[in-house]
Amino acid sequence: MNVMDNRATSALLYLDGVHVSFDGFHAINNLSLALEPGEMRAIIGPNGAGKTTMMDIITGKTKPDEGTVMFDGKTDLTRLDETRIAELGIGRKFQKPTVFESQSVEDNLLLALNVDHSVKGTLFWRGSKVEAEQIDKVLETVRLKDVRRKLAGSLSHGQKQWLEIGMLLAQDPKLLLVDEPVAGMTDVETHQTAELLKAINKDHTVMVVEHDMTFVRELGVKVTCLHEGTVLAEGTIDQVSSNERVIEVYLGR
Ligand SMILES: Nc1ncnc2c1ncn2[C@@H]1O[C@H](COP(=O)(O)OP(=O)(O)OP(=O)(O)O)[C@@H](O)[C@H]1O
Numbered sequence: 001m002n003v004m005d006n007r008a009t010s011a012l013l014y015l016d017g018v019h020v021s022f023d024g025f026h027a028i029n030n031l032s033l034a035l036e037p038g039e040m041r042a043i044i045g046p047n048g049a050g051k052t053t054m055m056d057i058i059t060g061k062t063k064p065d066e067g068t069v070m071f072d073g074k075t076d077l078t079r080l081d082e083t084r085i086a087e088l089g090i091g092r093k094f095q096k097p098t099v100f101e102s103q104s105v106e107d108n109l110l111l112a113l114n115v116d117h118s119v120k121g122t123l124f125w126r127g128s129k130v131e132a133e134q135i136d137k138v139l140e141t142v143r144l145k146d147v148r149r150k151l152a153g154s155l156s157h158g159q160k161q162w163l164e165i166g167m168l169l170a171q172d173p174k175l176l177l178v179d180e181p182v183a184g185m186t187d188v189e190t191h192q193t194a195e196l197l198k199a200i201n202k203d204h205t206v207m208v209v210e211h212d213m214t215f216v217r218e219l220g221v222k223v224t225c226l227h228e229g230t231v232l233a234e235g236t237i238d239q240v241s242s243n244e245r246v247i248e249v250y251l252g253r
Contacts, residue, residue: 007034008034008068008070008073009073009074010036010037010073011034011035011036011037011070011073012035012036012037012038012039012071012072012073012174012175012205013033013034013035013058013070013071013175013205013207014033014034014035014068014069014070014071014073015031015032015033015034015054015057015058015067015068015069015070016032016067016068017030017031017032017066017067017068018030018031018032018054018057018064018066018067018068018069019031019064019065019066019067020053020057020062020064020065020229021065026228026229027050027053027229028050028053028054028057028064028229028230029050029228029229029230030067030229030230031050031054031067031226031229031230031231032231033054033224033231035175035205035207036205037205038201038205039205039206039221039222040197040198040201040205040206040207040208040219040221041206041207041208041221041222041223041224042208042209042210042216042219042221042222042223042224042237043207043208043209043210043223043224043225043226044209044210044211044213044216044223044224044225044226044240044250045225045226045227045232045250046227046249046250049225049226049227049228049229050226050228050229050230051179051209051226052179052209053229054226055092055177055179055207055209057069057077058077058085058090058177058207059082059085059086059090059092059177060077060080060081060082060084060085061082063078064078071085071088071090071175072088072174075088088174089171089172089173089174089175090173090174090175090177091168091171091173091175091176091177092168092176092177092178092179093161093164093165093168093176093177093178093179093181094179095179095180095183097157097160097161097163097164098164099152099155099160099163099164099167100152101151101152101153102151102152102153103151103152104148104149104150104151104152105139105144105147105148105149105150105151105152105155105163106135106139106148106149108152108163108166108167109135109138109139109163109166109167109170110131110135111167112166112167112168112170112171113131113134113135113170113171134170135170138166138169138170139166141166141169141196141199141200142162142163142165142166142169142196143162143192143196144159144162144163144166147159156189157184157185157189158185158186158189158192158193161181161182161185161189161193162193162196165178165181165196165197165200169200169204173204174204174205175204175205175206175207176200176204176205176206176207177207177208177209178197178206178207178208178209179209180209180210180211181193181197181208181210182194182210182212182215183211183212190212190214190215191218193215194215194218194219197219198219198220201221213237213241213251216237217237220237222234222235222236223235223236223237223240224240225240225243225246225250227245227246227249227250232245232246232249233245233246
């Protein structure tokens with residue numbers, strides 16, 4: 001077994017030689033990347049670098065033309081549809097919060113829990129003790145305990161983002177994909193979101209796409225910079241942000 005084979009089996013997420021084109025345009029170009037179990041990785045890169053498309057590939061929304069996309073060392077994600085991939089434990093948070101505004105914070109979490117509502121009768125079913133405990137734990141993690149009975153629609157933008165992260169956590173995914181969580185947040189909310197993701201990373205693997213470099217620095221994790229659908233640089237924030245090519249195409253001089 002060679003080094004690449006070893007990485008393919010030990011990584012939680014393993015992409016190798018992935019290509020995607022849209023009408024002849026190469027959005028993803030020989031993309032290779034491995035995420036170790038328990039890792040948090042920050043993905044940066046200019047607009048159009050392929051960050052969203054990469055997440056679309058991982059979640060099964062877009063199928064690659066070529067390449068390997070393996071989950072947990074054994075599952076070929078390119079063969080599965082979006083539902084099956086979500087069931088495997090890959091949760092995604094899109095940039096804009098999509099919480100149920102007319103439901104309370106805790107009911108949003110209850111709805112997100114991994115239960116078969118059709119069997120239990122959604123409207124009048126209030127959840128078991130175990131589920132109540134799970135919800136308490138998530139509320140604690142996402143710092144929304146004090147507003148648990150408020151309508152989600154009345155939360156601040158930052159709190160809505162945290163609620164949606166909580167809805168992902170309620171499903172206890174093995175891998176969380178988080179797209180631009182701090183866009184539109186205040187500096188205080190941005191800092192709190194970094195703290196929150198660090199807490200989540202204690203028992204979840206996380207991939208977070210973000211343009212806010214102050215936030216990425218605060219995460220203190222390995223950074224991958226994408227450009228033209230491939231990895232331009234990878235390493236610590238200091239290594240990546242001092243890379244000449246990264247400065248040229250993304251950070252500016
Ligand atoms: N469905 C599609 N059809 C055609 N082109 C697409 C499609 N999806 C993405 N692209 C193109 O692929 C390239 C990569 O886009 P992508 O959205 O993945 O970049 P990104 O790094 O997420 O950018 P941003 O930071 O602006 O969100 C872009 O040039 C985009 O226009």
